Amino acid sequence: GRRTARRKGPKAPDETVRRLTSPERVVYPEDGFTKADVADYYAKVMDWFLPEIVGRPLSIIRCPEGLGGSCFFQKHHSGGMDEVGHVRLREESGKRADYLVVENAADVMALVQMNALEFHPWGARSDDPERADRVVFDLDPGPGISWDQVKEAALTVRDRLAEIGFQSFLRTSGGKGLHVALPLRPRSRWPLVKNFARAFAEALVASEPQRYVSVATMSRRRNRIFVDYLRNSRGATSVASYSLRARPGAPVAVSLAWRELGRLKQSDAYSLATLPARLKRLNADPWEGIDGLEQDLSRWEAPVQD
Numbered sequence: 001g002r003r004t005a006r007r008k009g010p011k012a013p014d015e016t017v018r019r020l021t022s023p024e025r026v027v028y029p030e031d032g033f034t035k036a037d038v039a040d041y042y043a044k045v046m047d048w049f050l051p052e053i054v055g056r057p058l059s060i061i062r063c064p065e066g067l068g069g070s071c072f073f074q075k076h077h078s079g080g081m082d083e084v085g086h087v088r089l090r091e092e093s094g095k096r097a098d099y100l101v102v103e104n105a106a107d108v109m110a111l112v113q114m115n116a117l118e119f120h121p122w123g124a125r126s127d128d129p130e131r132a133d134r135v136v137f138d139l140d141p142g143p144g145i146s147w148d149q150v151k152e153a154a155l156t157v158r159d160r161l162a163e164i165g166f167q168s169f170l171r172t173s174g175g176k177g178l179h180v181a182l183p184l185r186p187r188s189r190w191p192l193v194k195n196f197a198r199a200f201a202e203a204l205v206a207s208e209p210q211r212y213v214s215v216a217t218m219s220r221r222r223n224r225i226f227v228d229y230l231r232n233s234r235g236a237t238s239v240a241s242y243s244l245r246a247r248p249g250a251p252v253a254v255s256l257a258w259r260e261l262g263r264l265k266q267s268d269a270y271s272l273a274t275l276p277a278r279l280k281r282l283n284a285d286p287w288e289g290i291d292g293l294e295q296d297l298s299r300w301e302a303p304v305q306d
């Protein structure tokens with residue numbers, strides 16, 4: 001079955017859906033989806049979505065006028081968000097700041113009411129922010145890379161992780177690429193996580209330099225896949241599974257089982273309109289077992305630096 005959501009609050013977000021202001025406002029102009037459609041979407045996927053975001057520092061993308069206006073990436077708790085929880089953390093700058101933390105469906109719906117479309121959690125819990133419980137390899141295809149090559153890259157990452165004893169999980173970003181997530185237990189401190197992610201990406205590049213690149217430089221990305229390991233430092237985020245994307249078509253990021261990769265047609269294969277039906281059909285969580293795995297990064301030996 002589906003992972004339990006560790007639900008702390010009201011299960012049914014119907015109350016908040018009813019209180020939604022401007023439900024008829026068009027959020028996705030090319031598709032005609034309204035703010036009410038967005039709220040209905042999150043209400044429908046809530047039990048799947050919550051385990052991915054609850055109790056983690058969270059950034060959101062808000063689009064107050066929909067995709068037709070400007071959207072902004074919000075890292076901090078702000079005025080008017082009193083009903084949503086927060087955690088005070090040291091920022092990378094050294095200053096302290098309040099980060100959003102949702103605990104339940106009502107919190108999610110409160111953010112949707114504030115025109116949040118995308119949800120991007122840390123790979124760490126708000127009560128243990130110095131240690132990661134998840135690594136994400138973000139595979140970004142450069143120009144000239146085919147979808148089959150992106151899929152192949154995800155399998156290669158999976159297999160290379162398996163070779164060093166780690167089981168990983170597949171996600172569509174809802175954009176152009178794929179994410180491979182590696183759960184950690186016990187949790188590891190960020191410096192180790194970052195070293196591991198960088199060394200893994202660099203080893204992949206060293207083995208197939210014509211196919212992969214681990215530096216963000218745009219000119220290097222042509223005909224290559226950027227193995228973006230930079231999601232794995234303190235304060236970085238990746239999009240949550242089941243989050244909408246603020247892109248035409250209202251695509252969503254989706255957790256998939258590895259066996260589904262073969263017939264996957266594109267990263268934005270699922271949308272606000274189609275994901276709820278997929279979830280109804282599922283009888284097991286595609287990421288079943290992710291919370292129970294013992295995967296200790298301290299077993300990994302860093303390559304010797306020259």
Ligand code: ATP
Pocket residue numbers: 073120138139140173174175176177178228231237238239267
């Ligand atoms: P795609 O498959 O199209 O690459 P993506 O979600 O992986 O979609 P990326 O641009 O690769 O998009 O970004 C990876 C992650 O980095 C995002 O999911 C997001 O959490 C984070 N991110 C992206 N842009 C920003 C930004 N401007 N500020 C902070 N974090 C960002």
Ligand code: MN
Pocket residue numbers: 138139140173177178228
């Ligand atoms: Mn990406």
Ligand code: MN
Pocket residue numbers: 138140228
């Ligand atoms: Mn990226």
